[in-house]
Amino acid sequence: MTRIALVTCSRLPDLDPEDTPLLAALAARGASAQAVVWDDATVRWSDFDLVVVRSAWDYAQRHEEFLAWAERVSSQTRLVNPLPVIVWNTDKHYLRELEAAGVRIVPTQWLEPERHLSSRALHTRFPAHGEMVIKPAVSAGSIDAGRYTAIDAQSRGLAIAHARRLLAENRTVMAQRYLASVDTVGERAHVFIDGEHSHSVRKEAMLDGPDVAVEGIYKEERISGIEAPEEEIRMAREVIATARRLLEARAGDGERADDLPFLYARVDVVSDDDGRPVLMELELVEPSLFPSYAEGALDRIADAFAARARRGRA
Ligand SMILES: Nc1ncnc2c1ncn2[C@@H]1O[C@H](COP(=O)(O)OP(=O)(O)O)[C@@H](O)[C@H]1O
Numbered sequence: 001m002t003r004i005a006l007v008t009c010s011r012l013p014d015l016d017p018e019d020t021p022l023l024a025a026l027a028a029r030g031a032s033a034q035a036v037v038w039d040d041a042t043v044r045w046s047d048f049d050l051v052v053v054r055s056a057w058d059y060a061q062r063h064e065e066f067l068a069w070a071e072r073v074s075s076q077t078r079l080v081n082p083l084p085v086i087v088w089n090t091d092k093h094y095l096r097e098l099e100a101a102g103v104r105i106v107p108t109q110w111l112e113p114e115r116h117l118s119s120r121a122l123h124t125r126f127p128a129h130g131e132m133v134i135k136p137a138v139s140a141g142s143i144d145a146g147r148y149t150a151i152d153a154q155s156r157g158l159a160i161a162h163a164r165r166l167l168a169e170n171r172t173v174m175a176q177r178y179l180a181s182v183d184t185v186g187e188r189a190h191v192f193i194d195g196e197h198s199h200s201v202r203k204e205a206m207l208d209g210p211d212v213a214v215e216g217i218y219k220e221e222r223i224s225g226i227e228a229p230e231e232e233i234r235m236a237r238e239v240i241a242t243a244r245r246l247l248e249a250r251a252g253d254g255e256r257a258d259d260l261p262f263l264y265a266r267v268d269v270v271s272d273d274d275g276r277p278v279l280m281e282l283e284l285v286e287p288s289l290f291p292s293y294a295e296g297a298l299d300r301i302a303d304a305f306a307a308r309a310r311r312g313r314a
């Protein structure tokens with residue numbers, strides 16, 4: 001039996017319910033899988049042939065600690081997606097690199113803490129009209145993201161206060177126009193397993209107002225399975241290929257560029273005001289894979305994880 005750790009956080013010690021069926025599906029494939037909390041100091045990571053990051057959704061405020069964890073695990077066993085991918089993809093600055101490489105992303109103002117921007121300077125960088133979004137560059141589960149009205153003085157003031165709070169925590173802030181299609185058409189998430197498109201879902205709008213403290217570590221999502229348009233699958237494939245090229249270019253001389261495809265990738269797409277698809281995010285670390293929303297998805301995911309674990313042991 002190969003052994004697989006499905007990595008989660010202490011708030012979800014038994015995995016996200018969406019991932020629970022994976023345990024039995026992997027067992028049926030001769031792999032013994034278990035949920036493991038990433039910051040549980042008693043875990044011996046070398047006991048596992050494969051360590052797969054799943055619902056480790058509490059890393060946004062503990063980014064350095066999480067990367068140090070990933071480095072440690074990576075030195076002991078096979079971690080997927082691999083360490084360089086985790087380093088690159090847990091900070092949404094990667095979107096800037098994708099944009100420079102020709103990917104259409106949601107237009108973004110990047111507000112860096114080391115610039116020490118005044119409220120006035122933030123104000124001039126925010127959109128002049130419509131609605132806008134303030135969110136941190138290191139984030140998960142829509143936590144710390146808020147939606148504001150650009151021309152309403154009170155709302156704009158709240159947006160500035162939100163941005164200042166994140167900057168004071170030494171976090172990069174992303175300011176974006178709110179893309180209205182998210183309310184009507186919704187966001188589309190295209191799931192790729194081992195490089196192949198597996199299935200797609202639609203996710204309803206997540207933001208309805210200013211950032212407020214939420215109880216959990218993610219905001220509840222409303223999901224439905226969809227048949228994805230071919231155009232978007234093509235775009236998603238290009239995004240993934242571009243990410244691979246960027247990661248290969250980053251790999252240092254002595255470092256081995258991992259030649260395997262991403263075990264999983266999720267490409268989140270929204271439509272801009274002209275109806276053209278743009279990238280919201282590329283999730284290579286801890287995306288929900290939504291296996292319950294498509295026929296055969298759970299089997300494809302379990303097949304890929306089990307095969308990768310056998311490879312880890314080899
Ligand atoms: N520019 C935007 N326009 C409309 N909705 C947005 C925008 N940015 C974020 N959102 C909403 O907030 C959610 C979370 O933002 P996202 O960038 O995907 O961060 P996370 O890593 O937390 O998922 C999205 O799924 C979407 O519903």
Ligand SMILES: [Mg+2]
Nearest residue numbers: 141142268281
């Ligand atoms: Mg998202």
